[in-house]
Amino acid sequence: MTCCGASACESQFDRKRAARELKDYRAHGPQPTGRALIQLLRRAGVDGSTLLDIGGGIGAIQYDLLESGAREVTAVDASSAYQRAARAEAERRGLSARIQFQLGDFVALAPQVAAADIVTLDRVVCCYADMEPLVRLSAERCRRLYGLSYPRYRWPVRAVVSTENAFRRLFRNPFRSFVHSPVVMDRLLTALGFTLQSKVRTFAWEVVVYVRDGAAATGGRPNLRPGSIDPELIVSG
Numbered sequence: 271m272t273c274c275g276a277s278a279c280e281s282q283f284d285r286k287r288a289a290r291e292l293k294d295y296r297a298h299g300p301q302p303t304g305r306a307l308i309q310l311l312r313r314a315g316v317d318g319s320t321l322l323d324i325g326g327g328i329g330a331i332q333y334d335l336l337e338s339g340a341r342e343v344t345a346v347d348a349s350s351a352y353q354r355a356a357r358a359e360a361e362r363r364g365l366s367a368r369i370q371f372q373l374g375d376f377v378a379l380a381p382q383v384a385a386a387d388i389v390t391l392d393r394v395v396c397c398y399a400d401m402e403p404l405v406r407l408s409a410e411r412c413r414r415l416y417g418l419s420y421p422r423y424r425w426p427v428r429a430v431v432s433t434e435n436a437f438r439r440l441f442r443n444p445f446r447s448f449v450h451s452p453v454v455m456d457r458l459l460t461a462l463g464f465t466l467q468s469k470v471r472t473f474a475w476e477v478v479v480y481v482r483d484g485a486a487a488t489g490g491r492p493n494l495r496p497g498s499i500d501p502e503l504i505v506s507g
């Protein structure tokens with residue numbers, strides 16, 4: 271795994287962190303980026319769709335889209351602890367028969383992963399040094415909507431990420447995070463036949479949904495304005 275080594279993801283996204291995130295999710299719902307992706311995708315229409323959720327962690331997007339009309343999910347994650355937590359939560363919600371779990375680095379597993387109508391990577395590209403194959407291989411498996419969230423490419427965010435990485439280096443933690451250029455990601459997705467449909471921002475994160483050119487729209491209209499998106503997610507500039 272190019273990001274940091276599969277073991278780095280395993281140690282970063284461990285049992286304790288998974289348990290904490292699951293507890294927080296049960297109490298407060300999805301994190302802001304996940305919440306925004308869910309809203310944008312629901313508005314674009316998820317009824318009857320299949321979802322490929324890459325690096326879905328404890329599975330917030332999966333449960334919500336299944337409960338909103340999506341048909342089935344493939345969940346690929348590099349952390350066994352997160353995947354165990356997601357399996358337990360899916361079971362608890364009676365959704366496990368509709369989720370197929372695959373453990374490992376998506377880039378390595380991609381040839382064995384089926385295409386889906388919707389593909390999501392919520393806070394995942396920032397775990398991966400080599401963004402290009404991760405975005406390209408995942409977009410190639412997307413038939414309609416491609417949802418992505420990543421840290422914003424601005425100096426305060428990059429400074430925080432650099433500082434976190436410096437501490438990780440100091441404490442011999444092999445995990446690293448990355449702030450990739452949204453311009454490069456956009457160019458890549460455009461070249462693969464996608465058009466930006468919607469975008470929202472927090473101070474630190476950008477959440478985008480692309481639609482595959484020529485894919486049938488089943489839901490709301492393409493929208494580059496925040497509209498009914500959670501107001502706390504929207505910042506200007």
Ligand SMILES: C[S@@+](CC[C@H](N)C(=O)[O-])C[C@H]1O[C@@H](n2cnc3c(N)ncnc32)[C@H](O)[C@@H]1O
Pocket residue numbers: 273279283301303304324325326327328346347348349352374375376377391392393394397398404
């Ligand atoms: C920061 S967590 C985000 C979890 C969830 N999407 C969220 O936003 O709450 C990153 C997740 O991506 C997974 N991940 C990172 N790189 C991956 C890869 N190349 N293939 C599959 N999963 C990956 C990690 O194991 C972890 O579960």
